[in-house]
Amino acid sequence: xxxxxxxxxxxxxxxxxxxxxxxxxxxxxxWIVDSVLIALISAAIVPFTAFTGLFFFPFLMLVTGFLYRWxxxxxxxxxxxxxxxxxxxxxxxxxxxxxxxxxxxxxxxTVSVLVSPLQMVSVLLMLISARKQGLxxxxxxxxxxxxxx
Numbered sequence: 001x002x003x004x005x006x007x008x009x010x011x012x013x014x015x016x017x018x019x020x021x022x023x024x025x026x027x028x029x030x031w032i033v034d035s036v037l038i039a040l041i042s043a044a045i046v047p048f049t050a051f052t053g054l055f056f057f058p059f060l061m062l063v064t065g066f067l068y069r070w071x072x073x074x075x076x077x078x079x080x081x082x083x084x085x086x087x088x089x090x091x092x093x094x095x096x097x098x099x100x101x102x103x104x105x106x107x108x109x110t111v112s113v114l115v116s117p118l119q120m121v122s123v124l125l126m127l128i129s130a131r132k133q134g135l136x137x138x139x140x141x142x143x144x145x146x147x148x149x
Contacts, residue, residue, distance in 0.1 A: 009092065009093040009095075010090060010092065013130035019145040019146050020130075020132055020146070022146075023087060023132045023146060024126055024132050026082075026087045027085075027126070027132075027144055029085050030079065030081035030082040030084065034065075034068070034069070034079045035065075037081070038065040039061060042060050042061045042064045042065075045064065046060070065110075066106055066107075066110055069106040070102050073089060073102035074099040074102035074103070076096075077089050077090065082144075086146060086147040088147050089102075089105065090143055091140075091142055092141030092142065097142065101142065104136075105137075105140055105142060108135070108136030109134075112134070112135055112136060122134035122135035122136065125137075132144065
């Protein structure tokens, strides 16, 4: 199956470029909002660990972030930060993502965050690919688009 056939249901980046306009910027801003929310949620969890969560706070944030991203993407094809900036994740058929795809996308993102070279490749792909897709997006056939106009 060619790439053109595989992505045929996603908006075309040439004829429907409006769906991809400012997606990189919106994605960055959404990531910042989500990171702050994850830090706040993680901080709110610390007292429930008898404050031992302070000793493994980065791990707590990793787990909290994983669950937050998976749950929010599975429930609305976007995290709360993405929703704030009116972008959403779509699968290769152009549909909102299901729980399985949200789990795989979150796992791919998490691995990219943990392995710096993968994160750098992901950012580079967002900068140069027509659909502004990161590494996980390329692997899963997903794309971040502006919410239906």
